[in-house]
Amino acid sequence: MAVCVAVIAKENYPLYIRSSPTENELKFHYMVHTSLDVVDEKISAMGKALVDQRELYLGLLYPTEDHKVYPSYLLCRYGYVTNSKVKFVMVVDSSNTALRDNEIRSMFRKLHSSYTDVMCNPFYNPGDRIQSRAFDSMVTSMMVQVC
């Protein structure tokens, strides 16, 4: 049910970002970028680096996004930070269903495990863009199915 999934490196540049195609992807890029500030805030506020599975719960940042073809988009952004300060940001459309917290957590868990699988690949240099097809397919399964 996500409309956008992004993996941001520790240095705050995107390793992987994918949005549902019908939307203006740039908008999502901006959203993700702005949410990075909130993520950083949370990280620093936490003091020790205890990695909560869902460290950032932005809630309804943009209750409605109706300036595009999709009116009344209830966009919630969620964040997740790994121990190595790699951030996952997910923008979900909760207008259709109210996504429960656990669902978001499980989605992040899946993301995280796929990410570690990508890391395990010796041909992957940390800092490269993620081009793993397995990762792609996993993200696709999480993305909202746009008809």
Place this chain on the structure above:
Amino acid sequence: MEAAAGGGCGSGPPLLMSEGEQQCYSELFARCAGAAGGGPVSGPPEAGRAVPGAVTAAAGTVADLFRASQLPAETLHQITELCGAKRVGYFGPTQFYIALKLIAAAQSGLPVRIESITCELPLPRFMMSKTDAEIRFGNPAELHGPKAQIPYSITEKNTFKRMDDEDKQQETQSPTMSPLASPPSSPPHYQRVPLSHGYSKLRSSTEQMHPAPYEARQPLVQPEGSSSGAPGAKPPRHQASLIRSFSVEREPHDNSSNYPEEPWRITEEQREYYINQFRSLQPDPSSFISGSVAKNFFTKSKLSIPELSYIWELSDADCDGALTLPEFCAAFHLIVARKNGYPLPEGLPPTLQPEYLQAAFPKPKRECTLFDSYSESMPANQQPRDLNRMEKLSIKDMADFPVPAQDVTSDDKQALKSTVDEALPKDMSEDPATSKDSNSLKARPRSRSYSSTSIEEAMKRGEDPPTPPPRPQKTHSRASSLDLNKVFQPSVPATKSGLLPPPPALPPRPCPSQSEQASEAEIQPQLNRAPSQAADNSPTKKDIPYSQPPSKPIRRKFRPENSATENQEPSSTVGGPASAATGKPHTAVQKQSSKQKKAIQTAIRKNKEANAVLARLNSELQQQLKEVHQERIALENQLEQLRPVTVL
């Protein structure tokens, strides 16, 4: 006339075949089926994928035949689908005939549709490019790249005769393959191996099949020709051309795989090649290749990094950043396929799955898995675990597989048994995965030990006449009893080091290797080698510490010594008896004891020799030490004499 196949034609229209067509098709089908050995056999190593027992044509053979029709690949795929082979999963007579008719239709310019075949069509034409068309045809099933093979198919034919001579085949192929396989390393070589392998396989399997009606074939074809099975009347026809075309066109794909539909099967030769490569990277076939090592190795293949990354993704099934032997074989195979132009699959093909690979090639795979399980267990205290596993396996599978347990540590049967008992309960607690693997592997302790993970063992084995190093397991992958028989029969003394490699199993890797060596001459060097080789293998390192404790309890007979030599001795001797004690420990005991004695004696002899050498060395070093002392004294005296001078 209604074709006989028409009846079987499920959804298609009734198949009308003229007499000529019928004859032609049946010959073709017979050839394909014959090549398959009467069953859907794409290659000897391949497990029957298609419906076993049914009269079907080998997918590989059929694929080659279709390719010889020189239709584009998409058309062939369409035809395959239309004829129903995909649907049912195999090429039965019906499907085959329909496919042939569709080929004829396509060649006539008609669209590939079921309706097209209802009208009169000329016979499908299959291009035969070279003389060895038959072989090609027959072999393609086995060969990986039927088309490509042409250049070397001819050479291969010769090489096929020398199936065993993989290297030669590789060499012969390499010149032809070189354009395809630029990387200097093994992949190109490797590809050739499979081809030749396929040839030989095909040859052997289809030998009787078709008496090579293709007069056009040369004598070379004869050996293989059987495989290609000159379907008699066909030869003069397109069939003849058909086969040839395979070899002629050097199609990019299929060099390393059998045929378009099955590029992902690994033949025996390929597998051996992969395993050798694995060994060169990691002496312990049961352990992993780390990611960085594999990366360096695969980078040599000159594929792009994203492709290599994708191949890794496909092959590292458990995503642990390391490649076990089956994973490595799969990755290597994918690389080879890719270099030959095959597009990478979306997912790991079933024939490359680790489980499949392990099952298809029990011997090497088993070893690998066994070793893998060992390596995994290593950290955890392999010996007991290995022993457990083996015992569990042995107990489970058969009483006569004590060898596995023995392999691990076995000093003597009693020890083994006790360990077995202990191990059993422990075994249960062990990881199921590894134990499962190890179990299967354990079943072939002997083989394992042979293929033994370490090079030293291989070396030792090399010295040992009895067992061929690479895969003794092959011969007896299943029944331990087989192994045992072979083990016991050949030569007890010889086997000591080789055949009965005491469950070389990982745990006492230095020990077992050493124990194997016990019968061999160089114990010390081997020991040194073992450690050095083990240096890279964490498992081996772990082996050393772990081997010590486990061996102690097991070796009641022998003093629990930590020295490698001693361990070797007992372990070798134990291994001997251990391996012997398969089903009937009691009966084997006597054999064991005799073998033990011999083993002990040889070990004693060797140790004595080693002792003598060391003693000599020691005395020489003592001499040098004395001399050095004297020099030092002299220098000190001089210094004292000079000092008063300087002080002034």
